[in-house]
Amino acid sequence: MRITESFSLALKNIASSKVRTLLTMLGIIIGVAAVIVIVGLGNGLENYIADSFSSMGTNTLTVTVQSRGATRTMEVEDMYEIVEAHPQELELCSPTVSMMGGVKIGSETASASVSGVSEDYNDIYGYAIAQGRGLQYSDVASRAKVCVIGAYVNQAYFGGKAVGQTLRVGGQALSIVGVLEQREDSMNEGGSDDCLYLPYSTAARLGGSRVSSYVVTMVDEERIEQSQAVLEQALTDFFGSDDYYTIITMSELLDTMTGMINILVGVLAGIAAISLVVGGIGIMNIMLVSVTERTREIGVRKSLGAKERTIMEQFVIEAAVTSALGGLIGIALGYLLSAAATAVVARLMGEALAVAPTLFAVVMAFGISAGIGVLFGYLPAKKAARLNPIDALHYD
Amino acid sequence: MAALVTFQDVCKYYHMGDSTVVAADHISFEIERGEFTAIVGSSGSGKSTCMNIIGCLDVPSEGTYFLSGQDVGQMNKNQLAEVRNEMLGFIFQQYNLLPKLNLLENVEIPLMYAGVPRGERRERALAALEQVGLGDKLRHKPMELSGGQQQRVSIARALVGKPAVILADEPTGALDSRTGREVLSMLQDLHSSGHTVVLITHDNSIAVQAQRIIRLEDGHVVYDGPADAPEAVVTPRAADMRGREHT
Ligand SMILES: Nc1ncnc2c1ncn2[C@@H]1O[C@H](COP(=O)(O)OP(=O)(O)OP(=O)(O)O)[C@@H](O)[C@H]1O
Ligand SMILES: [Mg+2]
Numbered sequence: 001m002r003i004t005e006s007f008s009l010a011l012k013n014i015a016s017s018k019v020r021t022l023l024t025m026l027g028i029i030i031g032v033a034a035v036i037v038i039v040g041l042g043n044g045l046e047n048y049i050a051d052s053f054s055s056m057g058t059n060t061l062t063v064t065v066q067s068r069g070a071t072r073t074m075e076v077e078d079m080y081e082i083v084e085a086h087p088q089e090l091e092l093c094s095p096t097v098s099m100m101g102g103v104k105i106g107s108e109t110a111s112a113s114v115s116g117v118s119e120d121y122n123d124i125y126g127y128a129i130a131q132g133r134g135l136q137y138s139d140v141a142s143r144a145k146v147c148v149i150g151a152y153v154n155q156a157y158f159g160g161k162a163v164g165q166t167l168r169v170g171g172q173a174l175s176i177v178g179v180l181e182q183r184e185d186s187m188n189e190g191g192s193d194d195c196l197y198l199p200y201s202t203a204a205r206l207g208g209s210r211v212s213s214y215v216v217t218m219v220d221e222e223r224i225e226q227s228q229a230v231l232e233q234a235l236t237d238f239f240g241s242d243d244y245y246t247i248i249t250m251s252e253l254l255d256t257m258t259g260m261i262n263i264l265v266g267v268l269a270g271i272a273a274i275s276l277v278v279g280g281i282g283i284m285n286i287m288l289v290s291v292t293e294r295t296r297e298i299g300v301r302k303s304l305g306a307k308e309r310t311i312m313e314q315f316v317i318e319a320a321v322t323s324a325l326g327g328l329i330g331i332a333l334g335y336l337l338s339a340a341a342t343a344v345v346a347r348l349m350g351e352a353l354a355v356a357p358t359l360f361a362v363v364m365a366f367g368i369s370a371g372i373g374v375l376f377g378y379l380p381a382k383k384a385a386r387l388n389p390i391d392a393l394h395y396d
Numbered sequence: 397m398a399a400l401v402t403f404q405d406v407c408k409y410y411h412m413g414d415s416t417v418v419a420a421d422h423i424s425f426e427i428e429r430g431e432f433t434a435i436v437g438s439s440g441s442g443k444s445t446c447m448n449i450i451g452c453l454d455v456p457s458e459g460t461y462f463l464s465g466q467d468v469g470q471m472n473k474n475q476l477a478e479v480r481n482e483m484l485g486f487i488f489q490q491y492n493l494l495p496k497l498n499l500l501e502n503v504e505i506p507l508m509y510a511g512v513p514r515g516e517r518r519e520r521a522l523a524a525l526e527q528v529g530l531g532d533k534l535r536h537k538p539m540e541l542s543g544g545q546q547q548r549v550s551i552a553r554a555l556v557g558k559p560a561v562i563l564a565d566e567p568t569g570a571l572d573s574r575t576g577r578e579v580l581s582m583l584q585d586l587h588s589s590g591h592t593v594v595l596i597t598h599d600n601s602i603a604v605q606a607q608r609i610i611r612l613e614d615g616h617v618v619y620d621g622p623a624d625a626p627e628a629v630v631t632p633r634a635a636d637m638r639g640r641e642h643t
Contacts, residue, residue: 002511012496013496016496254521258587274433286628292407296492299492300492300493300494301505301509302453302455302477302480303451303480303486303492304480304481304486304505304506304509304553305477305478305480305481305482305509305510305557306477306509307471307474307477307478307509308474308477309474389453390453390454393446393453393488393492
């Protein structure tokens with residue numbers, strides 16, 4: 001008897017008891033769908049993070065200095081000197097001074113994130129000016145009371161006509177000299193368009209603190225390691241030790257985040273995979289019942305010349321086909337749920353996070369479900385094959 | 397040339413705890429090609445035991461059984477399955493058709509296990525069903541048929557593989573007397589067209605339809621000869637007594 005005949009026999013048997021087959025497959029369906037959605041979610045999250053990181057610039061190095069305890073303190077000029085001393089590796093530099101809250105527009109309090117930066121900041125991140133002008137060297141040098149705002153602030157508080165108006169940061173009035181171009185598809189409070197940039201010198205005076213953080217761009221994105229090494233060496237030389245600074249690259253940060261997401265997805269997918277095992281046990285259970293129910297059929301088949309191997313094959317294939325069919329339905333369900341999840345995320349969070357099932361996950365899910373069928377179908381099939389034909393013929 | 401079926405001192409023991417049941421006790425006979433033999437006896441006399449051994453569903457505990465010159469006792473399970481497929485056709489009292497398959501598919505089963513290609517299988521199954529007069533019900537399920545018709549399907553299934561021996565175990569047991577006679581005459585037709593038929597029954601009136609009777613009692617052969625001899629249907633005393641006790 002050929003293997004194709006065993007398959008058509010299995011399909012016939014499955015088709016003859018649809019409800020039972022569906023119930024048998026349920027565990028596999030749920031397990032496969034869950035694995036696909038979870039892996040798709042992780043995949044979507046990874047893409048989303050990679051996208052947001054690339055918009056933040058992957059050719060940047062973020063330097064934080066902790067001068068406390070060091071024999072030398074680092075002034076902004078020292079950092080500029082270091083960058084200028086390595087033109088083959090390092091290009092632009094901007095101090096970054098983050099300020100917490102305190103934006104007042106008229107009598108309203110705004111949530112915009114406030115950063116003190118240099119005139120090069122827009123070039124570093126590729127931000128374009130929509131109205132007015134960007135920050136200039138003279139603003140920094142003179143600690144001018146000016147600022148550039150994000151498109152959201154312009155839209156939400158000034159009706160799109162912010163240039164020339166004033167707002168207050170930390171009690172200091174600043175005049176708005178420019179508006180940045182919109183960066184996100186849809187603007188939200190707290191989003192990247194809800195921002196405000198002022199000269200770092202002004203910010204440092206307002207905050208009463210020394211500049212301790214810088215963003216530096218590399219000449220060549222492909223040479224991250226060399227560029228980072230050069231900067232590290234220069235900073236170590238400056239401080240006479242490597243204890244007083246840290247350098248973070250965006251790609252490092254991305255790797256760390258991706259690694260964490262992968263661990264999370266792995267754990268969740270593992271939990272979902274348990275339901276595949278439970279599904280397999282369900283299949284085994286039903287196959288054992290089926291062998292008992294079909295004892296007489298097995299006896300008849302044996303009396304007509306079926307060998308143990310043939311009977312075995314019939315039951316294993318039936319289990320495998322049931323399980324693989326469940327896998328296919330699970331894949332379809334997984335895709336459906338992924339599409340639904342993408343839509344829900346888009347509505348709830350206004351973010352374009354696509355839950356994208358990977359081909360690998362789909363192939364794996366199918367393979368594993370078929371494998372589970374074979375594995376858990378083996379025992380019942382063995383039982384069927386071993387039946388004594390005489391006893392089986394008289395079973396009722 | 398050796399006989400088709402040769403029993404040489406065949407014994408079959410069943411061990412039930414401490415006691416041993418002797419179901420077949422040194423049974424010897426030969427059945428030639430083309431014979432129509434009835435194995436007859438009262439309940440528990442060992443008919444089914446003999447039929448299981450002839451049908452290669454079981455092997456003797458002692459003694460030897462040659463089927464077409466081959467020693468069945470020496471065969472492994474796979475070889476037994478092959479012999480059942482190629483040499484034997486079974487007709488059961490309860491028909492034993494597979495309820496989910498249609499008639500054509502039911503009759504095809506032995507050919508499927510023999511590895512006959514699909515097209516030829518269809519043709520031969522069709523021919524066998526036509527031979528038993530059911531050529532118009534190919535797509536029906538067994539449950540849609542009367543008992544007599546179902547038994548005819550099982551005859552077609554027994555025939556289709558061109559077996560050396562057709563074994564019928566109480567084939568009329570579940571039928572009324574008229575359909576029973578039909579099935580019997582079908583077996584007689586098979587015999588006259590050259591088939592070797594072994595009929596197992598407890599009923600003398602059915603056994604006499606055969607050519608030859610082997611009468612069993614308590615696992616022994618008590619008569620082996622032509623069906624039309626007067627001794628063939630003499631009810632042995634012991635069985636008579638047993639019958640009276642029950643009434
Ligand atoms: N599997 C078994 N285990 C134990 N004893 C058995 C088994 N099969 C048959 N026997 C015994 O062997 C003897 C012969 O049984 P067998 O089934 O061959 O009789 P039979 O002539 O077919 O009877 P019936 O007309 O009732 O079918 C009986 O005493 C029976 O109890
Ligand atoms: Mg019997």
